[in-house]
Amino acid sequence: MNYTRVYASIDLDAVVHNMEAMQRNLRPGVGLIGVVKTDGYGHGAVPVAEVIDPYVEGFAVATVDEALILRRHGFAKPILILGVTHPSRYAELIREEIRPAIFTMAQATPLSELSVQMGRKARIHLALDTGMGRIGMTPDESGADLASAIAALPGIEVEGMFTHFARADETDKSAAWEQYRRYLHFTDLLKERNLTIPIRHCGNSAAILDLPEMGLDRMRAGISIYGMYPSDEVGHDRVDLRPVMGLHSFVSFVKDVAPGQQISYGGTFTATEPMRVATVPVGYGDGYPRGLSGKGYVLIHGKKAPILGRVCMDQFMVDVTHIPDVDVDTEVTLIGEDGEARIRVEDLSALCGRFHYELVCDIGKRVPRVYLRGGRVVGTKDYFDDYYETQRSVAER
């Protein structure tokens, strides 16, 4: 590994720690589904899935393509797609035994027809809208009629049913309890129609941490795998989560500036005294938020170096007047630990008004990921090999 500009470190030991910490908080008989959508919240779906595989009953992703990436890497456990899958992708789903979320007849009918035609069985999870208002059938009599009609279709097997909490990450859990109550009521309506759901799941990370009593058969761990709490309001003391992602760079230039010198676009910072300024070759083009302009800081030799002026697309400047021995190639910690100091993703997102989930998802393709276990590099993943395929190059192939 020789990344001299920037890289994200992914601490796989922390992932294991987080899985074990969550498992200890679950009720007996409740299994975890590992949510690795958006390339594992920006951490890398495949390397994370590899490490969490022994701790989960299956995986969940947002799209067919994300599911196919996991299958291509040999993951055999059930994979659920949490969003809506277009019927044009059903054949791939059926072939690869990927479970779609289904909640309308228009979705279920072509799936049934195709699976019969292919001589296969399509396993599905029903999606139930108990208050999120996003996708899912309504948890009432007409929803129950629909669910039992879907279950009766040939070639379809209802393996599970899920709902998603909109407000489980708040101190006041009453909205989550109401959603849970609706979910259970709906399972009663299904029982009246002789439909029992083998795998029932409601809980997200917030519920795993604060409401493990809503375990049912499975709970879906997302952000907590990656060592972040869903919000400040969610039980930090019940489950100890360790941060997973670090973001590291190296100083590209150091200079002394005189009073009156402006720094970066717009001249929003002007030196009022002699200063020493270091340039960091990372910017919003890497997913490092521009909102940190004049607000954020990095760590150099374990000390805080505040951002001066605006974060550019590919570079920003920091004040190192008070930090000795800063040279070209000196290590810079944008996220993570340096000596006694630490910058958490949550600290940065609070500073710039971004959502912590969003910040890690947005760490860009220009940033290679380096995977660590026991302090040793066990894998790397970069996206440098971009290639634009034209209609002509396709024809010539």
Ligand SMILES: *Cc1c(COP(=O)(O)O)cnc(C)c1O
């Ligand atoms: C993203 C998602 C999750 C995981 O949520 P976290 O807050 O990251 O734990 C669980 N279920 C569904 C349906 C989701 O879309």
